[in-house]
Amino acid sequence: MVTAPSKPPSTPRHVLSSRERSLIPVGMATILPHAAKQVRRIESQLLTQLSRWGYDEIILPTFEYLDVLAPGLEAELLETCYQFIDRTTGRTLLLRPDATAQVARTIAMGLTGSMLPQRLSYRTSVFRYEPEHAGRGREIFQVGAELIGTDDVAADCEVISLLIECLQAIGLRSFTISLGHVGFIKGLLMRSGLSALGQKRAEQAAAKKDLPRLEEVLAGERIAKSAARAIREAPELTGQEEVLERGRVLAAAEPMLMAPLERLAQLYHLLCAAGHRDSLLLDLGEFRGFDYYDGVVFDVFAAGVGAELGGGGRYDHLIGRFGRDLPSTGFALDVDRLFRAVDFPEDGADGARIDYLVAGPHRSVRRVIEVAGELRRSHRRVVQHTVKGGEQALFSNALAAGQAQRSHSVIVVGAPGMAPDHVALFEGLCPQETGRRNGRVHRPIMKKVAISALTSLARGARRRMKEHS
Amino acid sequence: MVTAPSKPPSTPRHVLSSRERSLIPVGMATILPHAAKQVRRIESQLLTQLSRWGYDEIILPTFEYLDVLAPGLEAELLETCYQFIDRTTGRTLLLRPDATAQVARTIAMGLTGSMLPQRLSYRTSVFRYEPEHAGRGREIFQVGAELIGTDDVAADCEVISLLIECLQAIGLRSFTISLGHVGFIKGLLMRSGLSALGQKRAEQAAAKKDLPRLEEVLAGERIAKSAARAIREAPELTGQEEVLERGRVLAAAEPMLMAPLERLAQLYHLLCAAGHRDSLLLDLGEFRGFDYYDGVVFDVFAAGVGAELGGGGRYDHLIGRFGRDLPSTGFALDVDRLFRAVDFPEDGADGARIDYLVAGPHRSVRRVIEVAGELRRSHRRVVQHTVKGGEQALFSNALAAGQAQRSHSVIVVGAPGMAPDHVALFEGLCPQETGRRNGRVHRPIMKKVAISALTSLARGARRRMKEHS
Numbered sequence: 011m012v013t014a015p016s017k018p019p020s021t022p023r024h025v026l027s028s029r030e031r032s033l034i035p036v037g038m039a040t041i042l043p044h045a046a047k048q049v050r051r052i053e054s055q056l057l058t059q060l061s062r063w064g065y066d067e068i069i070l071p072t073f074e075y076l077d078v079l080a081p082g083l084e085a086e087l088l089e090t091c092y093q094f095i096d097r098t099t100g101r102t103l104l105l106r107p108d109a110t111a112q113v114a115r116t117i118a119m120g121l122t123g124s125m126l127p128q129r130l131s132y133r134t135s136v137f138r139y140e141p142e143h144a145g146r147g148r149e150i151f152q153v154g155a156e157l158i159g160t161d162d163v164a165a166d167c168e169v170i171s172l173l174i175e176c177l178q179a180i181g182l183r184s185f186t187i188s189l190g191h192v193g194f195i196k197g198l199l200m201r202s203g204l205s206a207l208g209q210k211r212a213e214q215a216a217a218k219k220d221l222p223r224l225e226e227v228l229a230g231e232r233i234a235k236s237a238a239r240a241i242r243e244a245p246e247l248t249g250q251e252e253v254l255e256r257g258r259v260l261a262a263a264e265p266m267l268m269a270p271l272e273r274l275a276q277l278y279h280l281l282c283a284a285g286h287r288d289s290l291l292l293d294l295g296e297f298r299g300f301d302y303y304d305g306v307v308f309d310v311f312a313a314g315v316g317a318e319l320g321g322g323g324r325y326d327h328l329i330g331r332f333g334r335d336l337p338s339t340g341f342a343l344d345v346d347r348l349f350r351a352v353d354f355p356e357d358g359a360d361g362a363r364i365d366y367l368v369a370g371p372h373r374s375v376r377r378v379i380e381v382a383g384e385l386r387r388s389h390r391r392v393v394q395h396t397v398k399g400g401e402q403a404l405f406s407n408a409l410a411a412g413q414a415q416r417s418h419s420v421i422v423v424g425a426p427g428m429a430p431d432h433v434a435l436f437e438g439l440c441p442q443e444t445g446r447r448n449g450r451v452h453r454p455i456m457k458k459v460a461i462s463a464l465t466s467l468a469r470g471a472r473r474r475m476k477e478h479s
Numbered sequence: 480m481v482t483a484p485s486k487p488p489s490t491p492r493h494v495l496s497s498r499e500r501s502l503i504p505v506g507m508a509t510i511l512p513h514a515a516k517q518v519r520r521i522e523s524q525l526l527t528q529l530s531r532w533g534y535d536e537i538i539l540p541t542f543e544y545l546d547v548l549a550p551g552l553e554a555e556l557l558e559t560c561y562q563f564i565d566r567t568t569g570r571t572l573l574l575r576p577d578a579t580a581q582v583a584r585t586i587a588m589g590l591t592g593s594m595l596p597q598r599l600s601y602r603t604s605v606f607r608y609e610p611e612h613a614g615r616g617r618e619i620f621q622v623g624a625e626l627i628g629t630d631d632v633a634a635d636c637e638v639i640s641l642l643i644e645c646l647q648a649i650g651l652r653s654f655t656i657s658l659g660h661v662g663f664i665k666g667l668l669m670r671s672g673l674s675a676l677g678q679k680r681a682e683q684a685a686a687k688k689d690l691p692r693l694e695e696v697l698a699g700e701r702i703a704k705s706a707a708r709a710i711r712e713a714p715e716l717t718g719q720e721e722v723l724e725r726g727r728v729l730a731a732a733e734p735m736l737m738a739p740l741e742r743l744a745q746l747y748h749l750l751c752a753a754g755h756r757d758s759l760l761l762d763l764g765e766f767r768g769f770d771y772y773d774g775v776v777f778d779v780f781a782a783g784v785g786a787e788l789g790g791g792g793r794y795d796h797l798i799g800r801f802g803r804d805l806p807s808t809g810f811a812l813d814v815d816r817l818f819r820a821v822d823f824p825e826d827g828a829d830g831a832r833i834d835y836l837v838a839g840p841h842r843s844v845r846r847v848i849e850v851a852g853e854l855r856r857s858h859r860r861v862v863q864h865t866v867k868g869g870e871q872a873l874f875s876n877a878l879a880a881g882q883a884q885r886s887h888s889v890i891v892v893g894a895p896g897m898a899p900d901h902v903a904l905f906e907g908l909c910p911q912e913t914g915r916r917n918g919r920v921h922r923p924i925m926k927k928v929a930i931s932a933l934t935s936l937a938r939g940a941r942r943r944m945k946e947h948s
Contacts, residue, residue, distance in 0.1 A: 033547050033588065036567055038540035042591060043599070046536045062855045064833045064862035064884070066512035067519060071503060072541070072574075072604060072618055073561075078502050092542075092572075094563030097608055098505055103561075105541075119502065122511060125883050129862065130512070135541060139566055149541055164844050164865040171848065283845040284852075364533045375633050376752040379640065383753075386531045393533035393598065396633040414594055415533070 037140060037148030045349065049151065052180050052348050053133050056153040059179045063172050065131040065155050068122065070112045072135075076102040081331040082111030084301045090138045105137035108300070110325065110340060113156050118332030126159035126336070146317070147346060154322070154342035161326060161337035163273060166306045167280040169322065173341050174286055177310065177319075181352050185312040185319070187289050188248070189278065190296025192303050192323070193270030194257065195244055201264060202228075202237035212241070217297040219245050245295030253292040254278070270305075277306055302328040310343070312351040319347045362418035362440040365390040365468070369397050369408035374424030381423055381433065381461060388468040393417065401426050405456075409436060416440045421464070428458065435459045435467075506609055506617030514818065518620065521649050521817050522602050525622040528648045532641050534600040534624050537591065539581050541604075545571040550800040551580030553770045559607040574606035577769070579794065579809060582625050587801030595628035595805070615786070616815060623791070623811030630795060630806035632742060635775045636749040638791065638808050643755055645812065646779065646788075650821050654781040654788070656758050657717070658747065659765025661772050661792070662739030663726065664713055670733060671697075671706035681710070686766040688714050714764030722761040723747070739774075746775055771797040779812070781820040788816045831887035831909040834859040835937070838866050838877035843893030850892055850902065850930060857937040862886065870895050874925070878905060885909045890933070897927065904928045904936075 034040060041049055057067060076093060083091075092105040106112050109132050122128055133153045140146040155172060157165050170187060177185050195216050199209045208231045215223040221242070228238045240260045247253050254275050261267035274292070281290060298307045298321055305324030312319055322341025329336040366385055370378040375396055382394040393415055397407045404425055412420035418441075422434040435457045459467065503509060510518055526536060545562060552560075561574040575581050578601050591597055602622045609615040624641060626634050639656060646654050664685050668678045677700045684692040690711065697707045709729045716722050723744050730736035743761070750759060767776045767790060774793030781788055791810025798805040835854055839847040844865055851863040862884055866876045873894055881889035887910075891903040904926045928936065 032568075033544070033584075034540060035542065035544060035565060035572060038542065039538065040540060040585065040590060041538035043535035043537055046538045049538065050536060062858070062860055064860055066832070067515045068512055069508065069510035069515045069518065071507035071509060072606070073504065073507065075502070075504060092563065094561065096504060098611065099501075103504060115502075116509065121509060137541070142567065162865050162867075164841075164847075164863070167844070167848070168863060280844060280848075284848045363535070372633075375636070375749055378633075379636070379749075379753045389531070391531055391533055394633070394637060396631055398631075 035148070036142055037146070039147050039149050039151070039346070048352075048354055049345055049349055052345055052352070053151075053153055055179045056176050056343065056345075057131060057133060059176045060131040060153075060155050060172070063129070063155075063168075063175075065129040065172075067131045067133065068113070068116070070106070070109070070116060070132065070134070073103045073105050074112065074115075076104045079104065079106075079111055079115060082114050082302065082328055083108060087138070087300070090140070092137050092139070106134070107136055107138050109134055109136060109152055109154055109342060110156065110300075110302070111328070113158075113340075114325075114329045114338075115332050117158055117336065118329050118334040120334075127165070128158040129155070130158065131155045151345040152320075152342045153345055154320075154340060156338060156340035158329070158338040158340075159336045161324075163276045163280065165339055166273075166277050166324060167284070169339050169341055170277075170281060170308060171284055171286065173308075173310065173320075173322070173343075174289055176343065177348075180348060182312060182319075182348070183353070185289060185310055185351075186291050187286075188291050188293045188296050188309045188311060189274070189281075189306070190293045190308070191270040191274045191306050192297055193305065194261075194267060194274075194294050195241075195297055197264070197267040197270065198237070198241050198244055198260070200266065202233045202241060204228075204231055204233060213297065216245050216295055219295060221245065247294035248291055250287075250290075250292060251278075253294060257294050274306060298323055302331075305339070308341070315347055315351045317347065318344075319351055320344050361416075363391075363416035364393050365417070365471070366392045366419050366421055367395050367408070367412040367415055367417035368392060368421045368423065369395040369404075369411060370423040371397055371401065371404060377423045381421060381464065384461075384465055385468050388465050388472065390468050390472060405434070409439065412436070412439050431461050432458050433461055433464070435464075504617070505611055506615070508616055508618050508620070508815070517821075517823055518814055518818055521814055521821070522620075522622055524648045525645050525812065525814075526600060526602060528645045529600040529622075529624050529641070532598070532624075532637075532644075534598040534641075536600045536602065537582070537585070539575070539578070539585060539601065539603070542572045542574050543581065543584075545573045548573065548575075548580055548584060551583050551771065551797055552577060556607070556769070559609070561606050561608070575603070576605055576607050578603050578605060578621055578623055578811060579625065579769075579771070580797070582627075582809075583794075583798045583807075584801050586627055586805065587798050587803040589803075596634070597627040598624070599627065600624045620814040621789075621811045622814055623789075623809060625807060625809035627798070627807040627809075628805045630793075632745045632749065634808055635742075635746050635793060636753070638810055639746075639750060639777060640753055640755065642777075642779065642789075642791070642810050642812075643758055649817060651781060651788075651817070652822070654758060654779055654820075655760050656755075657760050657762045657765050657778045657780060658743070658750075658775070659762045659777070660739040660743045660775050661766055662774065663730075663736060663743075663763050664710075664766055666733070666736040666739065667706070667710050667713055667729070669735065671702045671710060673697075673700055673702060682766065685714050685764055688764060690714065716763035717760055719756075719759075719761060720747075722763060726763050743775060767792055771800075775808070777810070784816055784820045786816065787813075788820060789813050830885075832860075832885035833862050834886070834940075835861045835888050835890055836864050836877070836881040836884055836886035837861060837890045837892065838864040838873075838880060839892040840866055840870060840873060846892045850890060850933065853930075853934055854937050857934050857941065859937050859941060874903070878908065881905070881908050900930050901927050902930055902933070904933075 087107055091107045093102050096103045113130060136150050136152055140148050157169055199212050208227055212224055212227045215227060247256055257271045261271055296307050302325045303323040304326050307323030309318040309321035320343035324339040326337040368378050368382040378394050382392045385392045395411050397404055408420050408422045420436045425434050436454045438454050556576055560576045563572050565572045582599060605619045605621055607617060609617050626638050668681050677696055681693055681696045716725055726740045730740055765776050771794045772792040773795050776792030778787040778790035789810060789812035793808040795806040837847050837851040847863050851861045854861045864880050866873055877889050877891045889905045894903050905923045907923050
C-alpha cells in the first residue's frame with residue numbers, strides 16, 4: 011500500500027525532534043489514488059463473492075464503550091486498543107480493535123433479528139497499537155464474514171470454501187490455508203498435568219510456534235517425558251492425511267483429543283471432496299492469537315508476504331459472553347496484505363488516467379460542458395478544461411493539459427475556423443494499456459469530427475478496449 | 480438509517496442508571512443489512528459518477544495529529560472533535576472531523592504529485608460531538624470531491640454540475656442548490672464600519688439566518704441606518720436573476736461587493752446554460768459554517784429532510800494554511816441524509832433475500848456444495864443448508880429453512896427415491912419483488928429437475944427478473 015512516510019529515519023540524538031517533525035501518526039494509512047483503486051477493487055470483489063453466498067453486509071460503529079465490548083476481547087488485545095474518554099458520558103470509548111467481537115455484541119443484543127443461521131459480512135477498519143517496526147499498519151482494513159448459529163461441520167466447510175473462493179475472486183494465484191483445531195493442543199496440555207498458568211503460557215508459546223519457550227514452560231513444571239514429547243511434536247505436525255494419523259497415535263484414544271481430530275478429519279475430507287485439497291495444509295499446532303476461538307481454526311498464507319493474509323475459526327462461546335450462546339464461525343481478510351500479495355496488471359501507472367479531456371476557450375464553456383456530458387453518458391471518463399490565453403495557442407495548450415492529466419484523447423471545441431457543430435479530436439496521447447511515455451508533448455494528428463458522431467466513436471473505442479482486455 | 484437504540488428513554492431520576500444501561504455511544508451508527516445495502520448502493524453510484532468526471536478516490540487516515548491538522552479547522556469545529564493521546568508519542572490525536580482539511584493537508588505535503596488541477600474524491604466517516612438531540616449522528620458518512628488548483632469560474636461550474644449529476648444518479652427526484660458567495664455579506668459588513676469582533680458575530684448570525692441576533696449586533700455598534708438596512712436585507716435575498724439585480728443596487732458600485740456579485744452572476748448563467756436552472760436558488764445570505772470558504776458557496780436541500788444533504792464551496796486559501804496556496808473548490812454529501820431523502824423501491828424488505836437455498840441431508844453435503852457452487856457461477860445468491868433429522872422430514876425441513884432465510888426457491892438434493900443426478904425444485908416461496916408474506920409455511924409444487932439443467936434454469940430466471948426490473 012502506498013503509505014506516506016510517517017517518520018523520517020531517526021538517530022538516537024534526534025528522536026524527539028524527528029518525532030516532532032512527523033506529520034502522520036505511525037502506522038496510519040494514506041492510500042494514494044492508484045493504490046486506492048486496487049484496494050477498492052479487492053474490497054468490492056470480496057463483497058460480491060460474500061453476497062453471492064448469502065452474506066449480508068452490516069455497518070457497525072467505529073468506536074464503542076469499552077465496558078460493553080470488553081467481554082469479547084482478551085486482555086492482551088485490550089492493551090493494544092486506542093482508548094479515550096467520552097465527553098458526553100465520561101465513559102471510556104475504544105476504536106474497534108476487532109470486528110468479530112463487535113458483530114457478536116450486535117447479534118447478542120438481537121439487533122439483527124432472530125433468523126438462524128445468520129450470515130453477515132463487513133468491510134471495515136480495525137485499530138491497534140502494533141509494534142512500530144512490525145511492518146503492520148495500525149489502521150487495518152478488513153473484509154470478513156460470520157456464519158452465526160450453527161455448529162455443523164458443514165458450516166466450517168462453508169466458511170473455508172467461501173474464503174478460498176474469495177481469494178480466487180481477487181486473482182490470488184497461490185495460497186495455503188493452514189487448518190487446525192485449538193482443541194488438540196489444549197487437550198495435550200490439559201492431559202499433561204500442567205497448571206492453569208502453565209497451560210496459558212504454553213498456549214501462547216504454541217501460538218507463536220516458539221518451541222524454545224514451550225520447552226522452558228514444560229521443563230519448569232517437570233512434565234512427564236512422554237507427555238512433553240507429544241506436546242513438543244504437535245506444533246510441527248503439518249501436512250496432509252498423515253498428520254491426522256500421527257495425531258491419532260499421540261491422542262492414544264483419549265476422547266478429549268480424539269474429538270477435535272475427528273472433527274478436523276471430517277472437515278478436511280469435505281473440503282478435499284469440494285476440490286480444495288491443493289490449498290490446504292493440516293497443522294495440528296495451528297492456534298490463532300484470539301482466545302475466543304474454540305474449535306477449527308485457520309490462517310491464510312501466500313508466497314512473498316511474510317505474514318498471514320487473514321484467518322478465522324469457530325467461536326462457539328463468544329456471543330454467549332454478551333448474553334446469548336450461539337455456535338458460530340467466520341473469517342477476516344487483511345485488505346492491505348491482499349493488495350500486496352496480488353499481482354496487478356500494470357494498468358494505469360503509466361497508461362491513460364482518463365479517456366478524454368474536452369477543452370475549449372472561455373467563450374465556449376457551455377459547449378465544453380455539453381460535449382463532456384455526452385461522452386460521460388457513454389460511460390467514458392472525461393475531464394473538462396477551459397483554456398486561458400489567445401486562440402493561436404489553443405491546440406498546444408489543450409494538448410499540454412491532456413498530456414498532464416494523462417488523457418488518452420483530447421477534444422477541442424470552439425477552435426477558430428472550425429464549424430460550430432464540429433470539434434478537433436486528437437487520439438493516442440497516452441496509451442490505454444501500459445506503455446512508455448517519452449515525456450515530450452508531441453502533437454498527434456488532428457481529425458475534424460462532427461459532435462453528433464462523437465458518441466458512437468466513444469462507444470466504439472470503449473468496445474475495442476474491452477475486447478483487448 | 481436504521482440505528483440501534485443508543486439509550487433508553489431517561490427520566491430525571493434515572494439519568495445515571497439509564498446511562499449505565501446504554502450500550503452504544505450516542506449518535507453512533509449501526510446500519511443493519513437492509514439499510515446497509517442501500518447506503519452502499521448510494522456510495523457506489525456517487526463514486527461511479529465522480530470517477531466518470533475524472534475524480535480519483537483517495538483514502539486518508541481515520542485519525543491525525545491535532546497540531547498538524549489544526550490549521551485547517553476553525554476553533555468551533557475543534558471543540559466538537561474526538562481527541563485522545565497517542566500512546567507512542569504523547570501527542571494529541573483527533574478523529575477526522577472534516578475531510579476537506581485532511582485532503583488540503585495531503586495536497587500541501589505533495590503526496591498526490593504535482594499535476595494541476597487535481598481531482599480527488601473520497602468516501603469516509605467524519606466524527607463530531609453533535610448536540611445529543613440534533614437528530615444528527617456523530618459518525619457522519621460522507622462522499623465528496625475536491626477540484627484543486629484552479630480559480631476559474633468554470634471550476635465552480637464543474638463541481639456544482641457534478642454535484643447535481645451525483646444527486647440525479649442516486650435517484651433523488653427533487654432538490655435545491657442554494658447558491659451564494661461569502662464575499663457579498665462579508666463586504667456589506669466590512670463597508671458598514673463594524674469592528675472585527677462585530678463582523679465575526681454578525682457573520683455567525685447570518686450563517687444561521689438568525690435575524691434578531693444580527694439586529695442586536697448591528698444595534699450594539701450603532702451602525703448607520705442605510706448600511707444596517709442592506710445587511711438586514713441580504714440574508715433574505717433568495718430567488719433567481721432578480722436577486723442579482725437587487726444585490727447590485729445594495730452594492731452601489733462598491734468594487735468589494737460588485738466582484739462577488741459578478742462572479743456569482745457568471746456562474747449562475749453558466750449553470751443555467753447547462754440546463755440546471757430549476758435546481759438553483761440564488762441566496763445572497765448563503766454563508767456556510769466553515770470559515771475556510773472564501774468564494775462561491777452552496778448547500779443542498781430536499782423536501783422532507785430538515786437539514787442540508789451536503790454542500791461545499793471555494794476555499795482558495797485553505798491549502799495555503801498548510802504551506803502551499805492553491806485555489807480550490809469542492810463539496811461533500813451526507814450519505815445518511817441522502818439515504819433518508821431517496822425513495823427506494825420497496826425491494827427486499829418483504830421480498831426474497833436470496834435466490835436459492837440448496838439443502839440436503841448430511842450424507843449429501845458434497846452434492847449440496849457442488850450444486851450451490853454451480854448456481855453461484857450463474858451469479859445467483861445461494862445459501863447452502865444441511866438438514867438434520869430423518870429423511871421423511873427432509874422436504875418440510877428444507878422448505879422451513881428456505882422460508883426462514885427468505886429464499887425465492889429451494890432445491891433439495893439427495894432425497895430418497897430421487898435419481899442421483901436429479902434434484903427437487905420448489906419455486907416461489909418468497910416473491911422476488913415486493914409482496915405479502917402470509918407467515919405460514921406453505922408447500923409449493925415440487926418439480927424434478929436434472930442437475931445439468933439447473934444452470935440454464937437459473938440463468939433464465941435471472942434474465943426474466945432483470946427484464947421485469
